[in-house]
Amino acid sequence: MQQDKHVFCQTVDSLNSSGSFRVLVGVTGSVAALKLPVLVDQLLQLPGVDVRVVTTEHAKHFYNHAEVAAKIYSDQDEWELWKQRSDPVLHIELRRWADLFVIAPLDANTLGKISNGICDNLLTCVVRAWDTSRPLLFCPAMNTAMWLHPITAQQISRLKEFGYVEIPCISKKLVCGDEGKGAMAEVSTIISVVEQHLHVLTEESQQKTDITK
Ligand SMILES: Cc1cc2nc3c(=O)[nH]c(=O)nc-3n(C[C@H](O)[C@H](O)[C@H](O)COP(=O)(O)O)c2cc1C
DSSP states (O other): OHHHHHHHHHHHHTTOOOOSEEEEEEEOSSGGGGGHHHHHHHHHTSTTEEEEEEEOTGGGGTSOGGGOOSEEEOHHHHHHHOOSTTSOOHHHHHHHHOSEEEEEEEOHHHHHHHHTTOOOSHHHHHHHHOOTTSOEEEEEOOOHHHHHSHHHHHHHHHHHHTTOEEOOOEEEEOTTSOEEEEEOOOHHHHHHHHHHHHHHHHHHHHHHHHHHO
16 A cells, blocks of 8 residues: 555656646657657757657667666556546546657557547546647658558547548668658657647747736
């Protein structure tokens, strides 16, 4: 019981953040998840940005937890945190915390789930509960053959209909040896799109301040 209380406090305390912009990074089971440590480092270099990560179980195979400079949440945290009615629900706390959600990489499996409203893990629950007035960016990443399957285009347009913003994948030689479209956008591209959205959020919050003066 004492152990449970400790986990509970640690998990919730890490959502007390000092940054002006709170960026939640979602990471799924694509080989491009190897880039998570670099992506987090570069996001943290943006002024006032605070970062948290939500991971799927399969994504954990691709990065070293110790190299990621932000708190990482996974399914286990969701279920350890909630024991009784008065306890917070992690996917709701995360959607409240974040100003912007960027899913990088978004693999074919989670793309399929999100486009159909499925929410069977922490990451997809955050997506399903997401406040669509806030930006949700997604960076598809998959093998070219998966990318070319006709269902991919349908599912990507579904996400765009929901108001989510695609950061398109690029063509290059993939880790599996195939060459073609399906590689995740470069980290520098992702950072610049996040930056553009943060500028818009700054302007909106400035306008709100001006109105209340
Ligand atoms: C080595 C390896 C690399 C993979 N790379 C990708 C990938 O780049 N894109 C993709 O859509 N799936 C990829 N997969 C398959 C996903 O990991 C698999 O569909 C998994 O169920 C995804 O689970 P998640 O969406 O819950 O993270 C890869 C699998 C392995 C074993």
